[in-house]
Amino acid sequence: MRIYVPLDAAARALGADEVAEAIAHEAAARGLDVTLVRNGSRGMLWLEPLVEVVTDLGRLAFGPMEPADVPALFDDLTAHPKALGLTEELPWMLRQTRLTFARVGVIDPLSLAEYELHHGLKGLRRALEMTPADVVKEVTDSGLRGRGGAGFPTGIKWKTVHDAPGPQKYIVCNADEGDSATFADRMLMEGDPFTLIEGMAIAGIAVGATRGYIYTRSEYPDAISQMTKAIEIARRAGVLGASVLGSSHAFDMEVRVGAGAYVCGEETSLLNSLEGKRGVVRAKPPLPALQGFMGRPTVVNNVISLASVPVIMDRGAAFYRNFGMGRSHGTMALQLAGNVRYGGLFETAFGLTLGEIVNDIGGGAASGRPVKAVQVGGPLGAWFPPALFDTPFTYEDFAAKGGLIGHAGLTLADDSVDxxxxxxxxxxxxxxxxxxxxxxxxxxxxxxxxxxxxxxxxxxxxxxxxxxxxxxxxxxxxxxxxxxxxxxxxxxxxxxxxxxxxxxxxxx
CATH class of the missing domain: 1.20.1440.230 (NADH-ubiquinone oxidoreductase 51kDa subunit, iron-sulphur binding domain)
Known part of the structure; x- marks a missing residue:
């Protein structure tokens, strides 16, 4: 019997550890052989802790679970009071286009073997067969843009670093997720750390960087632990080190932890902190792509940007580019929070209207009152009233209405908010x-x-x-x-x- 219980920080805050302990205790009491897997969250946070049991029909979901609900998992599953049906057939899952988050909640986050069974390392292996310039072109042609800020084209940033001279280049992952209503970076690092490792390794091959750093905040102990363990596993397996998968390319990386200053989410402040200096913004020019970490050419990308690269390299630029709308290509990890009925992470192609996201996916306000506004892009994002809910969720359409997508965190407020x-x-x-x-x-x-x-x-x-x-x-x-x-x-x-x-x- 195989049972999945999330190790995701949100699930743990809601009692996932206690549920996992109850499952282990109940299995031992009944003398049953149970494999307990601590996976990532499926993103349906209103159902956490969400337990999944593997059956002949597929993975059945149960939630939100409490320790008292555990014994019934070992009886007739169809009669369980928290039974939800097959996980993949739940409405929240059916409506999504999961590319970057395809493995989150599905696999054991620290099993490299399971990662490879779900298309893992295919993008890296393809990149190793290409020239660095061709890898940069593939990412450029995909239309991938920065997923943590103003949406700058990722390929252009990579080409700048690729073309820049320098004896040493770096890949820096901005995992300093400090915006309210944002948790995609954390969920991915906890639920599928190898995809970030693979994305950073591909970036290193593309621009000639041999060293990478993940800069995150001390408030993310679970993500720090998962990433550190995954890096060591990847290093032992030859995915990282002096020879990436047996190639002539070298790339290694490590996690660096900041103190949680919001301004260190800005790339130049982050670089100062990474160098051990006070986290203050640097004037531009010079650009980090030319003089970044330790004064060397540096790629600074968000977690989701880098984690989107493996699927692009695996399935091709055209595949990824075909999702989305206008100049906003691919998918976006929407994070719904605040006074929302169905809060969580929902990955979908660009182009849904804000009203569809708020009312259809999010289910409106949890309070049952009318939605007054939704703030998109964190605490510095614009407030959009219902009159603007016909705005398509794209970089250009939001900019035209005086807003920004940023990290795609959405905070709902009902009509009682001042x-x-x-x-x-x-x-x-x-x-x-x-x-x-x-x-x-x-x-x-x-x-x-x-x-x-x-x-x-x-x-x-x-x-x-x-x-x-x-x-x-x-x-x-x-x-x-x-x-x-x-x-x-x-x-x-x-x-x-x-x-x-x-x-x-x-x-x-």
Missing amino acids: MLRMARFAMEFCAIESCGKCTPCRIGAVRGVETLDRIHRGDTAAIPLLTDLCETMKSGSLCALGGFTPYPVMSALTHFPDDFARAKEAAE
Whole structure:
């Protein structure tokens, strides 16, 4: 008997470890031979801990499980009160296009053999048969863009590093996932670490880098543990080291842990921290692609960007490019959080409307009240009201409406939320997290909080000051922290003016 219980941090927070212990205890008490596999999460977080039992029909899902539900797993499964049916046939799973997350929740995350049985290392082996320039071209032709920020084309960044001279080059994975409503990086590192290793190795072959670093935050102990173990397994198997899979290419990597400063999610601040310096933004130029880690040419990509490379190299650029819409190619790992009925990770091709994501996939607000707004792109993303829910989920369409996709984290809010307070939260967040390098961010955020407090006290004459301040921050900040803070503030003011006007009425 084979049973899967997630080792995912979210599942563990909801009691997965206790459920796993109960399964082991019950199996021992009944004298049954049970193989217990700690897999990644399928992404249906409202059903965690989600237990899967392998049967002749396939993997049956049960959840959300509690220790008291375990004994019934060893009786008639069809009569189990938490029975959900075949995992792959659940509506949440059927509607997805899983490419990057195809193995997450399916395999034992630390079994290289299982990884290879599910197309693992095929992309790396193909890359080893190609010239570095052809690997770069394949990634460029796929249309893959950065999955953690403004959506810069991955292939262009790789070509810059490929063409740059230098005795040493590096691949740096930005796994400093600090945005609220984002957990895709963590889920992939915990549930399928070898795909990130493979993606980084392919990047190294493509640009001539022999060393890689995964920079993540100390708040991710499970991801750190899984990645560290997986790297050692890959090294022992010859996937990493002086000879990658027996080839003439060398590539090795390690995990580096930061202290959790939000600004270190910005690539130049991350590089400073990686070098042991204070995490502050660097002025550009020079670009990290030319003078990055230790002053050498460096590829800095997000986890999902790098983890998408193996499927591109395995199935070809045209296969990946055919998913999506317009210039937004491939799939995106949507992360639904906040006041949402069905929260979790949903991978799909670009092009669904925001309304389909919020209402059909997410099921609307968990409170049952009308959805007032959804923030896309983390705490510095714009708030989109229902009037804009017809916006297709693509980089260009969101930019045209004054927003950004970023890491594709979506935070739902119902009609009880005060948008003036949410605007203040964003500005205060920037004031707290600013590294202090840029005056518009360092001082502007503090003045912004003070201005929003004036508005909250009923001084609506301060609104023009807030608008001017936001324009200054947007144009004068060196990194996304100060530059994007105006997005949630101005979108709140633009789309929800009544919330700002009510502050004056309450004061009077």
